[in-house]
Amino acid sequence: MRKRGAFSEEMVADGSDLELREEAAGQVLVVVRGSLDFRTAKRIRERLTSGLSGRTINSLTIDMSAVGRGDTFGLVVLHEMKEGDWALGIQARVVGLHPELSRILAAFPTEQGSALALEAPRPGIAEMAGQWSIRLARSAREHVLFIGTVVQALGQAIVRPRRMRWREVARVFEKAGVDALPVLSLVSGLFGINVALEGAQPLAQFGAEIFTASIIGRTVVREMGPLLAAFVLAGRSGSAFAAELGTMKVNDELDALVTMGLDPVRFLVVQRVLASTLLAPLLAVYSIAVGTGAGILIMGKLGFSPAVSWSVLSDWVTLKDIVFGISKSVIFGVAVASIGCERGLQTEHGASSVGASATRAVVGGIVLIVAVDAMFAVVAFALKI
Amino acid sequence: MSASAGDDVVQVEDVTLGYGDVIVQEHLSFAVHAREVFAILGPSGSGKSTLLRTMTGLYRPRHGRILLDGNDIYAAEGEQRSRLLRQFGVTFQSGALFGSMTLLENVRLPIDEFTDLDPGEKELVALAKLNQVGLGREGGKMPAELSGGMQKRAAIARAMALDPRVLFLDEPSASLDPIASSGLDRLVRELSHELGITIVVVTHELGSVYAIADRCVLLDREARTIVAEGRPADLRDHSRDPRVRRFFQPELEPDRGAIAL
Numbered sequence: 337m338r339k340r341g342a343f344s345e346e347m348v349a350d351g352s353d354l355e356l357r358e359e360a361a362g363q364v365l366v367v368v369r370g371s372l373d374f375r376t377a378k379r380i381r382e383r384l385t386s387g388l389s390g391r392t393i394n395s396l397t398i399d400m401s402a403v404g405r406g407d408t409f410g411l412v413v414l415h416e417m418k419e420g421d422w423a424l425g426i427q428a429r430v431v432g433l434h435p436e437l438s439r440i441l442a443a444f445p446t447e448q449g450s451a452l453a454l455e456a457p458r459p460g461i462a463e464m465a466g467q468w469s470i471r472l473a474r475s476a477r478e479h480v481l482f483i484g485t486v487v488q489a490l491g492q493a494i495v496r497p498r499r500m501r502w503r504e505v506a507r508v509f510e511k512a513g514v515d516a517l518p519v520l521s522l523v524s525g526l527f528g529i530n531v532a533l534e535g536a537q538p539l540a541q542f543g544a545e546i547f548t549a550s551i552i553g554r555t556v557v558r559e560m561g562p563l564l565a566a567f568v569l570a571g572r573s574g575s576a577f578a579a580e581l582g583t584m585k586v587n588d589e590l591d592a593l594v595t596m597g598l599d600p601v602r603f604l605v606v607q608r609v610l611a612s613t614l615l616a617p618l619l620a621v622y623s624i625a626v627g628t629g630a631g632i633l634i635m636g637k638l639g640f641s642p643a644v645s646w647s648v649l650s651d652w653v654t655l656k657d658i659v660f661g662i663s664k665s666v667i668f669g670v671a672v673a674s675i676g677c678e679r680g681l682q683t684e685h686g687a688s689s690v691g692a693s694a695t696r697a698v699v700g701g702i703v704l705i706v707a708v709d710a711m712f713a714v715v716a717f718a719l720k721i
Numbered sequence: 722m723s724a725s726a727g728d729d730v731v732q733v734e735d736v737t738l739g740y741g742d743v744i745v746q747e748h749l750s751f752a753v754h755a756r757e758v759f760a761i762l763g764p765s766g767s768g769k770s771t772l773l774r775t776m777t778g779l780y781r782p783r784h785g786r787i788l789l790d791g792n793d794i795y796a797a798e799g800e801q802r803s804r805l806l807r808q809f810g811v812t813f814q815s816g817a818l819f820g821s822m823t824l825l826e827n828v829r830l831p832i833d834e835f836t837d838l839d840p841g842e843k844e845l846v847a848l849a850k851l852n853q854v855g856l857g858r859e860g861g862k863m864p865a866e867l868s869g870g871m872q873k874r875a876a877i878a879r880a881m882a883l884d885p886r887v888l889f890l891d892e893p894s895a896s897l898d899p900i901a902s903s904g905l906d907r908l909v910r911e912l913s914h915e916l917g918i919t920i921v922v923v924t925h926e927l928g929s930v931y932a933i934a935d936r937c938v939l940l941d942r943e944a945r946t947i948v949a950e951g952r953p954a955d956l957r958d959h960s961r962d963p964r965v966r967r968f969f970q971p972e973l974e975p976d977r978g979a980i981a982l
Binding site: 374378407408409412415416435436439440443444445684685686687688 | 820821836837838842845846848849850852853857863864865866884915916917
């Protein structure tokens with residue numbers, strides 16, 4: 337049974353208690369004693385809510401003069417009561433607060449949310465599609481411009497070869513080329529084996545198992561050799577270019593180059609693009625060799641001697657196919673290196689954006705490779721190459 | 722205002738620091754009193770930052786103990802240790818803000834992990850912390866968008882997120898311009914005087930030592946131990962020890978680096 341006057345007084349938690357008093361009709365005084373910190377805050381609020389609910393309250397005063405200890409997590413409750421964002425909806429008056437605690441209380445934002453940018457309204461599907469198209473078009477335009485700049489710088493390098501940093505080209509050649517051979521051998525060899533195994537079964541139904549060799553030749557030379565070489569280049573080197581240049585950008589090294597009067601494209605990008613343009617066809621030839629070799633090996637297991645397999649394969653693969661595959665890979669090399677370098681130069685701030693640039697370089701590289709490959713396929717079909 | 726022994730918050734007891742076979746400092750003993758700003762001074766390479774990392778639970782000392790309110794932080798294990806370390810707020814020389822998060826998210830991270838407030842209240846607390854360091858309006862920004870001084874302030878806000886007993890600052894004014902640096906000194910003083918936070922600061926900037934520190938210890942590289950302890954201005958004006966004079970008044974004391982005329 338509550339009396340008028342002091343209608344509840346209870347221990348809230350270790351060392352703190354709470355007293356609620358109705359001074360006059362609708363005027364409530366709350367006296368907090370002990371501590372208002374992360375241990376006691378929750379219970380103090382629960383007590384207040386249950387003690388005050390159902391009463392008509394016109395004014396609420398909180399006397400904090402008996403509080404000896406407090407922290408930010410306790411004072412957040414006091415702040416909410418003071419601001420009236422509390423279930424009761426009354427703005428409490430706080431009295432007797434220790435100066436140090438009132439400094440903490442004063443630090444809470446008074447108009448909540450004003451400190452932060454409000455969330456923008458979500459755009460509709462049409463709007464998003466539009467924005468996406470604009471972004472795509474803009475990025476395509478930027479990429480074309482970037483390739484133009486690179487070609488220009490490449491031209492200057494050919495006109496004045498002494499100004500080119502050939503040692504850097506050699507370094508990229510080693511890193512992106514020689515070091516890539518083990519993984520390229522693995523994927524190309526496995527692919528050759530796959531084609532032989534997959535092709536042999538349906539052809540065996542027509543007694544045409546020997547023509548598996550021609551399938552191996554056509555797919556590996558025209559498509560998969562150049563593609564696998566380009567994918568390996570994109571995964572290993574396109575990402576590395578983006579990360580290298582991105583790190584330099586984040587560390588202000590690119591700005592340092594510019595202030596020295598050096599153009600980052602001429603100084604860093606041209607070497608990488610040149611090296612991978614020369615590398616991609618070499619890697620493609622290597623991939624083709626390993627892929628056909630592995631395929632012929634499997635043919636041997638199916639009962640065809642290497643000489644027989646080779647003669648069938650060479651009947652079906654002409655010089656035209658080889659030129660087609662290799663010329664594709666030159667374009668793949670340009671695409672992978674240029675998108676890697678471009679993403680690197682577009683890196684924004686911080687370590688995480690370097691990672692993002694490397695990812696974008698790989699994804700962009702793969703998309704570009706497949707798109708270029710599709711264009712080659714359409715042209716070859718139309719011209720019956 | 723010398724504090725009594727009961728006011729010791731952090732005690733360093735006969736601590737030896739070292740890497741591999743190298744002993745960097747030994748026989749270090751001192752106490753940090755409640756509500757003071759305590760500076761650890763010394764020339765480059767004297768092991769100041771190593772001492773700070775040892776005091777904050779990152780490097781176990783070769784010998785000796787670090788006590789927080791009488792509890793040995795390296796003797797505690799598991800949850801008990803984590804609870805002790807949570808009473809420390811630490812900022813690093815580089816700021817060490819998480820670059821992929823906004824300032825508000827950086828400050829909210831420890832609050833999210835270690836408190837059970839409502840989401841709205843967590844936000845309020847984080848904003849209050851940013852307000853305390855004067856960055857209340859920058860909460861939505863990424864660390865990379867801020868100046869060096871603002872990053873240091875934000876790092877202090879994050880270190881204060883859980884209302885630590887002790888705030889450790891490693892070279893707070895390193896690589897800052899004089900204005901940002903004196904602004905940071907002012908902030909440290911405010912946090913100490915107005916909020917009563919105990920602060921341990923590592924620095925070699927004399928100007929900021931006089932501005933903020935109540936007491937200090939001076940580590941020496943050759944002696945490999947503490948060569949002076951007291952109020953910075955007293956050490957500057959009254960010490961007869963040439964090593965102390967060389968540190969506090971480099972312009973007066975001819976040393977090996979100077980050219981004899």
